[in-house]
Each structure stands twice: as C-alpha cells, then as structure tokens.
Amino acid sequence: MSMPLVIQERFCRQSAALIAAGFSLPDVFAYLRVSLPKYRPIWERIETDLASGIGLPEAVGHQALAPILFQQLQLAQVHGDLAKALAVAGDYLGLRVRNRQRIGQLLIYPLVLLGMLVTLQVVVVFGVLPALALPQSHLVHTQLMTMGGGLAAGLLIWLGWHRLTLAQRLQLLQRLPGxxxxxxxxxxxxxxxxxxxxxxxxxxxxxxxxxxxxxxxxxxxxxxxxxxxxxxxxxxxxxxxxxxxxxxxxxxxxxxxxxxxxxxxxxxxxxxxxxxxxxxxxxxxxLVQPLLFLLIGGEILLIYLQILLPLYQSFGG
Known part of the structure; x- marks a missing residue:
C-alpha cells in the first residue's frame, strides 16, 4: 500500500503536534490508527518494527515514504528534536502537495481545449474532407507519425525512469536546466x-x-x-x-x-x-500552462492547414 503525499504531510504534522504536546510514539500511532484508518496496516507495521528494536527512521523507511521524511528522522536521532524534524518534513511535503494541486489546476483548461481541438481535427480529416471528396493533406500522415513517435518516446522514458534507483534519478534531475x-x-x-x-x-x-x-x-x-x-x-x-x-x-x-x-x-x-x-x-x-498553450496554437495551425490545403488543391492551386 502506497501513501499519497498529502497523507504523508498529515502524518508529519499530526505527529509533530502530538509529540510537541508530550505524547509518546505508541500514543501517536494509536491516534493515527483512528485519524487515518485507511493506512492502519502501515502504522501497525511501523509499530511492529519499533517493538522489535528497529529505529524510527528505519521503520518509516521500510514503508517507502518520501526521502525527506527518512532524512529528517535520521537527523532527529542525533539532535533529539523529533517534533521539529517532523514539522520540517511536513512543511516540505506540504509545498509539494500545493505545487501538484497547482499543476492540476493549470492543466485542466488547456487539456480540455486541446482535447476539443484534437476531436475537431479528427472530424475534419476523417469526416468532413471525405464527405466533400477533398484529398487529405500530407500533414495528416506527418502528424500521426510525430504523435506515434512522441508516445513511443514518452513510454520509453517512463519505463526507464521507473527502472532508475533514487540516487540515479537525483543525479539525472541535477543535470536538467531549471x-x-x-x-x-x-x-x-x-x-x-x-x-x-x-x-x-x-x-x-x-x-x-x-x-x-x-x-x-x-x-x-x-x-x-x-x-x-x-x-x-x-x-x-x-x-x-x-x-x-x-x-x-x-x-x-x-x-x-x-x-x-x-x-x-x-x-x-x-x-x-x-x-x-x-x-x-x-x-x-x-511554465506548464504557457507550454501547453504553445501546443494548442500549433494544433490550431494544423487544423487550418488541413482544411485550407485540400481546398487549395481542389481549386487547381
């Protein structure tokens, strides 16, 4: 069972508040079993690891949570301020959650518009033009090949990314501009x-x-x-x-x-x-939304060309 970032953030913030108030770790996980019952198996596995003598960072690390949480808990073993370490991890996870939500909000309108344009393009190319006995533009085949190549490349990148270790992913990200x-x-x-x-x-x-x-x-x-x-x-x-x-x-x-x-x-x-x-x-x-609008502009241009070029050819141009 994987735990979404928003739940990890809640785990950090709730645990930090409880520990700062004087609750022990068993009390914290007892509270989490009630407040976040869907992830009860994870809390129980952490408690089992703690009962067997495994440290909290390792017990949490076994659950494949965010790396910053593991790192902050490791540091807390030395400086002793567990509540503060969890609060720092919670702040960063909260930032990631807000950015993901922001990306989702920015993507909704452009993706809906892009989907409508692609639908319109399909109707024009495979419905309107044949009905008018107009030839298809060569751009259709070029676009289909480009889209196929893009999808194949995206699939290969996705598969390659998931095969990389965390260290390899970090090294790769550090080479990307921005x-x-x-x-x-x-x-x-x-x-x-x-x-x-x-x-x-x-x-x-x-x-x-x-x-x-x-x-x-x-x-x-x-x-x-x-x-x-x-x-x-x-x-x-x-x-x-x-x-x-x-x-x-x-x-x-x-x-x-x-x-x-x-x-x-x-x-x-x-x-x-x-x-x-x-x-x-x-x-x-x-930057996400402007890049999508550039893609939308290109799609609009393609639709115009796929309509006008056959008309131009039919007039003997």
Whole structure:
C-alpha cells in the first residue's frame, strides 16, 4: 500500500503536534490508527518494527515514504528534536502537495481545449474532407507519425525512469536546466535546517557533517567530502566550499560568533531558503500552462492547414 503525499504531510504534522504536546510514539500511532484508518496496516507495521528494536527512521523507511521524511528522522536521532524534524518534513511535503494541486489546476483548461481541438481535427480529416471528396493533406500522415513517435518516446522514458534507483534519478534531475537550481536550493535548505537543529541541540557542525554520511544520497556525499577535506587539514571555511552549502552559511559558521547566535542565524536562513525553494518551484509550475498553450496554437495551425490545403488543391492551386 502506497501513501499519497498529502497523507504523508498529515502524518508529519499530526505527529509533530502530538509529540510537541508530550505524547509518546505508541500514543501517536494509536491516534493515527483512528485519524487515518485507511493506512492502519502501515502504522501497525511501523509499530511492529519499533517493538522489535528497529529505529524510527528505519521503520518509516521500510514503508517507502518520501526521502525527506527518512532524512529528517535520521537527523532527529542525533539532535533529539523529533517534533521539529517532523514539522520540517511536513512543511516540505506540504509545498509539494500545493505545487501538484497547482499543476492540476493549470492543466485542466488547456487539456480540455486541446482535447476539443484534437476531436475537431479528427472530424475534419476523417469526416468532413471525405464527405466533400477533398484529398487529405500530407500533414495528416506527418502528424500521426510525430504523435506515434512522441508516445513511443514518452513510454520509453517512463519505463526507464521507473527502472532508475533514487540516487540515479537525483543525479539525472541535477543535470536538467531549471530543475538543477531547484535541487540545489532544496539541498541547501536541508543542510542549513539540519545544521541549525544540531547546533540548537548543543552539537557542533563537525558532528552534523559526520552524521550526514549516514544519511546517504547527495547529502551523504556532501558530508563525506567535507569530512575528507577536514581530515586532509583544510580549514572549516574551505571544507564548506560546496554547492550544497550556501556561502552565507559557510561565513556564519566561521565568523567566531557564539554557539546560540550561529544556531539562530542558521535557523532563520533555513526559513529564507525554504521560501526561495517555494518561489523557484512556483516559477517552474507556472511554465506548464504557457507550454501547453504553445501546443494548442500549433494544433490550431494544423487544423487550418488541413482544411485550407485540400481546398487549395481542389481549386487547381
């Protein structure tokens, strides 16, 4: 049984609120069994794993939930603020849910219009033109071949995407223009928010970097690179010179300010990065509708050509 993102968001927010109010994990999952009964088997599997001694991150990870949830729970094992980790994961999942809803809203009108145009085109090409004894334009065959090739390519891409591992998907996304910038801000947010939680819990930035290695994925690679630089004798400022570490964060960590001041600064900057991530995602989402309208414009042009060219040919042009 898979769990939709909107339910994962509710899980994070409800669990964070209950834990912050003093509820224990068994109480939290007892509440979830009542509030989200459809996913009772998942809650029971997590409880079974916890009862057998498996940690919460691993128990949640076994249910194939969003990676950010697993990463935040892993970090919470060290800095100790489970409610905050769940809240951070809930905020990001909420952002993804809103963007998906926004995409759906943007797609409704263009897709309906495109469907009507395709229907009109089929009626014209296979109904009106034969009834008028007019020849079909060569554009029909070209369009059919293009559509067939596009569908085949889309199917191959879909199959290939689902065969990739999570790490391979992330590497591929980081190479795409536009998406690369979003991914960078996302991991900068993850690094900054995690570092803030560690420092607020009294740990050092070196502890956070060492723990990142256990997280895996791009953040794990980042932690390994930073640790390697430090072991080779590099200064912290040089070791933090990475794409997933914002320059402002690196400067703040090496300014020699008090522990609490640095932690508070990281927390505030993490909130700014989250807003920046939200803005970048919204810009990407807003590109969907104009691209569809370009496709609609091309479809309208094809319909005109498929009507006018046969008429022109019938007049001896």
């Amino acid at each position: 998406v690369r910038g979003v991914m960078q801000v996302y991991y900068q947010f993850q690094f900054t928010a995690g570092a803030a939680h560690f420092l607020l819990a009294g740990a050092e930035i070196a502890d956070f970097c060492r723990h990142l290695i256990t997280v895996g994925g791009p953040l794990g690679d980042l932690g390994a690179r930073i640790q390697q630089k430090i072991q080779q004798g590099a200064e912290l400022a040089d070791a933090l010179h990475e794409a997933f570490v914002p320059p402002e964060v690196a400067r703040l960590l090496t300014m020699g300010q008090t522990h609490h001041l640095v932690a508070t600064g990281l927390k505030l900057f993490g909130e700014q990065l989250f807003l920046q991530l939200q803005q970048r995602l919204e810009r990407l989402v807003n």
